Amino acid sequence: MKYSRQRNIILDIVRSSDAHPTADTVYDLARQELPGIGIATVYRNLNMLAENGDILRINTGDGRDRFDGRTGEHYHMICSRCGEVIDIYPTGDAAMEELRRAVNLTFGIKDDNVQINTTLLTGVCNRCLGKEKKN
Amino acid sequence: MKYSRQRNIILDIVRSSDAHPTADTVYDLARQELPGIGIATVYRNLNMLAENGDILRINTGDGRDRFDGRTGEHYHMICSRCGEVIDIYPTGDAAMEELRRAVNLTFGIKDDNVQINTTLLTGVCNRCLGKEKKN
DNA sequence: GCCGGTTTTGATAATAATTATCATTATAAT
């Protein structure tokens, strides 16, 4: 993989965002820095960066992938009301180990060829819960 | 929701398949029974049936939804090699309760607004593992 | 059985996200 100005801009955008941006959002932000950048370049690089493990691809199920620059172990919840992606971090390695054991036990999995998906949960986010209570 | 021959055919197809068929596959099978059926009818009914809880929609992340006629509590694994959807059933209610507790504990979730996604795991299916060992 | 209202159908156009193509340009190694 060669250096390119475009790729670095895209990586920076994804890394410095905490909103799990879509390709389109990344494109808009990238144009602010490099107006001539093409949408194909954005897609191409998001794919390469994800492939390379520099960023994470999040499939929300709504037809548009989102991307996450935080590659440390964490998980995502999709809000069933607004579709927002919420980060959830495990409370510690021990808890995580406990979860894996529970998964293996619950489903009778013996080997290590299985990993827990990064988008693990669906629920109602706090913002939507707040709005609900007001009505 | 009214009776219609098409809807029943589609429901039967999804129910009697254990291959988590895509809309396209359902369309092919439906045409064997009712050659004039339209693709839009298939999509429309898969959506309505899923909305209604008669079938399950599985988002595999590869851009084409799959459908599952078994609505009892079970989970899915996506094979990271071949993309196949593997059914995984919990070993019992107690195990499932254990898993939920582990999830809540691991992620500091207190309320009940959260549910574990039906597509929970990614891994290598047995068929792909078998092929691998032979090489 | 026929009528009127409602739902569903099927053909097809439209949408929307993403990928492929390809000539041109940028980057890296010698």
Add this chain to the structure above:
DNA sequence: ATTATAATGATAATTATTATCAAAACCGGC
């Protein structure tokens, strides 16, 4: 600087799915 390789940007193509809408099917009452 030269040259090989990789990346870019414009745009066409692809693909799954949804929207549109006139025609047909269905259902309850008469």
